[in-house]
Amino acid sequence: MSYNRRKFISFMGKAGLGTVVMPQFLISCGSTATPTNGFGQISKEKLSTLKAFDLMGLSATNKDDLVLANGLDYHTVIKWGDKISDTDTFGFNNDFTCFIPFDDNNPKDGLLWVNHEYVNPLYVSDFDAKKYENPSEHRTKEQVDKEMYDVGGTIVRIKEENGAWKVVENDPHNRRINGKTPISVNWDSPIKGKSTIIGTNSNCSGCITPWKTFLTCEENYDGFFGETEYDEAKVATHRNSYYGWENFYNYPPEHYGWVVEVDPKDGTAQKHIALGRFAHECCTLYELEDKRVVAYTADDKNDEHLYKFISSKPGSLKKGTLYVADTINGIWLALDWKTQAVLKSNFKDQTEVLIRAREAAKLLGATALNRPEDIEIDPVTGNIFVTLTNNKPKGDYHGSILKIEENNGAFDALSFKAETYLAGGDENGFSCPDNLAFDMSGNLWITTDMSGSSMNKEDKPYMSFKNNSLFVIPRFGADAGKIIRVVSAPTDAELTGPWFSPDGKTLFLSVQHPGEQTVDKNNPTSTWPFDADNIPKPAVVAITGDLIEKMNLLNRIEVNS
Template sequence: MHDLIDSAMAYTDGDVDTNRTLSTSLNALVQARYSRRDTLRSGASAAALAVFGGSMLAACDDSENGSADSAPPVVEAGSSGETSSGRLVTLTGTATDDGGVAAQSFTQTGGEPVVTLSGANTGTATFIAPAVEEPTDFTFRYVASDDDLQTSEATITVTVNPPALGFAAVAKNRNDIVTVPEGYAATVLYRLGDPLTADTPDYANDGTDTDFANRAGDHNDALHYYGLTADGSGRDDSNSGRGLLVMNHENLNIQYLHPNGPTTPGGVRPEGEAIKEIEAHGLSIVEVAAGDDGWAYDQASGWNRRITPNTPMVFNGPARGSALLRTAYSANGAGGRGTINNCANGITAWGTNLTCEENWAGYFARPSSDNAARTAKEVTALGRYGVGSATGNYGWASVTASDPSNTLFRRWNATASGASAAEDFRNEPNNFGWVVEIDPFDPESTPRKRTALGRMGHEGAWPSLFVDGVRPAWYMGDDSRREYLYKFVSATPWDMTDAQATNRLAIGDKYLDDGTLYVARFDEDGSGEWLPLVFGTAPLTGANAAYPFADQADVLIHARLAADAIGATPMDRPEWTATNPATGEMYLTLTNNNAAGRPVDGTNAANPRHYNDPKAGSDQYGNPNGHILRLREAGDSSEATRFAWDIYAFGAGRDLNPTNINLSSLDATNDFSSPDGLWFGRPQNASGQVTPVLWIQTDDGAYTDVTNCMMLAAMPGTVGDGGARTVTNMNAAGETAQQRTFIGAAPGASMRRFLVGPIECEITGVDSTPDGRTLFVNIQHPGEGGEANAPTSNWPASQDGSPPSTTRPRSATVVVTKNDGGVVAL
């Protein structure tokens, strides 16, 4: 005879735990008064029917029609539960039978969309709650059968609510670790100097290491995850367990790269030091995979690749072959070497990576005496882009190479020393400031500099939504004070069949080499216009007095001068752009400005604040905490030339006065300063659907006496969800000026601090796996204020221990996961 014993079916998601089996089992309660056969014949049968939703009815019937030993398994349905999109749901079914339970399974019987059940043919199944726009019931049937193929079943209902942030805000702090919310873990994946080939030795981290062409570079910046097939043979955009990380290496903590910091004996940099510094710039492409012990990179992968300032490149687009690109390396102006100061990034729908050259101008030596050898037009252009350092940032031009024919160092001297541009490197600065397309799935491919997107201090090139039959666009900030926001619109409408093409750089030729470059004008009424930078249309002609343009190549190579001429709106350091995958609205970080860059009477509606946020007794007038602007294209089309805009959120430091400074009503859970990195969750998972998560990263100097740099998660509304406001600004002399602007609805609880980094770092670069359950974040230049023998940070060694105080810090990539396996942030 079968014994009626305790059984359960339950649901949990880590936050909501529905009723499981009573602590006193139903078996104990029933058997206290009845035998099993009596139970099936009496009032307890009705009680079982109510508890089990009818599943016992079949058991009762089978038991009465045959022997007790042939009864089907006993199952019990637990209580229904409630959760939110993106959270892990666990369904647990328990069945008992004296003869043994042969099979168990879960099947979705209601609710849209269909979820993916892991462990569906076991007694415990899990799924990620899908994104829904309104509360939606999902029902699941649990079935158990015995060796006689007799079955019993039960049903459970899970109500899924729309996506919502699901973590407690991290407190501001100045700890030397990466701090994440309770319920999350952060582990270090890929650090400065980590070897990328099987025979490259481990990193000593004492300044003696060499061969950075085969090691991770410094200052990890923007990154993107590209999925690989399970066997690692090629591209698979849906794989969340194995892929390629493509990341920029923007700059150097030079003091930690050499045993005792950099040297300049006799004013000349040693060749070995310069080679190391040059190779530590550029990009990494590195294979990563999730295993039983978490994520790790594959040191010996054939996909691994370093791209450095010495890697051969080609120019594509309207400026290819221009006389302004000719050098002693490429007399025809069609080729060049390398990429440098790579900051933000962009992507394409066909699986390539866009890396963007930002503060490249300072690397070149060009003393003021060079002006005498230049035309007035050249002097104007070089001055506008800031090519005027006497030595260059790291003095590479001073290196006397052991091989006189070696131009790897001479190229950093932009002086006009030869009879023509083909005999020197006067035009070498024009080789930089571009968007560079790279195919991560072809290690032998040559990167292409896409000149149609213009030359500037490119902070990024993030795309619009790709809509079949509509010309796609890429949004780009020029990261300097009083610079501009740009948009490139392809001449070719998007064809979705190109997304999986294998000749990826050829597809890039199709969409990125022909189109229109625009610059933004923000009007005082909350509207704006994209102004085309097209040669031959006034004032972009040879008749322009400030700078006579020769052709379209000249316009693109000197996009800043073209934007000046056409009347673009100067901004407070326009940096990263990001496109909301649900609405198509574009977001732009404006990191900060100062009194010199924007005086109290020099504000505009899109850059409206001038105030003081004093740090350690020193005034910081201007817009030291920055803001985030957003715009919506007319007709929601990437092809539009008009747009509406407002300011999504204003950074705020010490003064949380909501009248003129803390205009977004931030509080201790979400106050931030100097927004920089920006990225929306991927549309393949709940963090990028319905109300996508916006990740905001900071690169701050104004507020670092209070907290290290941070990353916040937010769920923004839409352009126009707030209203107009007039701000009263004040400068150090007490002079005031009023500025009208447009402010979005206060973020409130829909924005909160998710992560705080280690000492003196910048948080920059973020992406996730397609399923949203693994987040990759870059931590740049921890301990940047220290010295070789006295570092001010020991991270990442400090993340999980207490290393010696002389341990040198390293830029690194961290992996952030939710302990229960759900979508990060939800």
């Protein structure tokens, strides 16, 4: 797709941003934030400073550092191994982040949720998986226990004092949800004989619910306990995992691959079976006027699908219908065992349909997509944006962003229009879009996910992009429609989980898997964040500065003036 700035501005829509009052929950879904009371008020002196600010982007770089554009600074909020209490430490490979303030009038004190997607055994359990053709055959139970602890998620209280966000150590809210945490099943039938599941893993993206709990999504679950596969005769066999946890814990694969809800008040959690089982990259909610909920979620694998759940009861993620997208014909197809004859003939009940959602989706004729990942709702137009990261076997190396426009703008509609919004590649200066975020002025932020094994290699198609980065596409002003690189990641890392603080002055961002291509701990490919022990550590950073304030505040003020 040839990129055109004028088309972008028309495509995104400008109407009324300065005067529209955005729905309170829409601006808190996905990767934005709920503004604190008084958001948008700014002194004349500060306004003058912001108007004088030039938005200058970065050139691509392979420097082993978190490199920021002019007008930005960062500090580390928390990193792998940091204490959050006397008994718990921060997990590994942090991904999605979100923040809920204790008080809507105070944006500087609240709870940070962080996903922990997977581990690098070389550091977490002192196991060198790269030495073995079948690593799972060589692990010990002690090593697996260490790995199970470092996945899942973290709840931690943070406060901003003198311009820096810091962890409130030993706060009663601080806790870990990990690979051994008991989690209930939100369903009328047990899953493989259990109504309580042990642990969560492969936690990728998520969101905050309208009732202020966290959703965390289990993505590449088959790497931990394998997968159950069926042949043409419907005979089941077990495909072994990469990590080999099933060699020590007899937990069925069907216990993983779900959307998990965590209550920040007490850490209780439940797995939502009605949303289906697959490699959930994300789950983004929209609350309808009657308080029913629509949940968009995507399956991050080549040739998999885009899903939507529509609840039939207010505030429910259990009662309702799961749909899968036919993007060619613009139809949401119901994964409903009772009404779909093809599902009745292939599955014994609705529970089996949801457990084997991928197979059910294909039987219905859902459209195969190129690794659908993050989903965000444009707070101005209500359009849904979906990142399609890539599909190398099909020759799609750079990915794209898909736009979904629901019929008549109704999120519970069963028909829609779909078109490519933006394609990755050299022409547009980025590759492999992953996480998206709309800020409080409607500007679009994009992180990229080129694999560490492919970046900065002369024989790969990613050489010109160098390290993974964070980009912003301004919605207004002289820079409207430009794709501007504002942050570059350290070596081997990707940037994930962008989330804005309620006052629009901080962007929380994960730096995930720096130095992941390391084969010798004495010679790491990255040493970010440059601790005394000189090893790479995943971390959450807080990015601040005039550029963040400009993007979140100035555009609104200019439109109003």
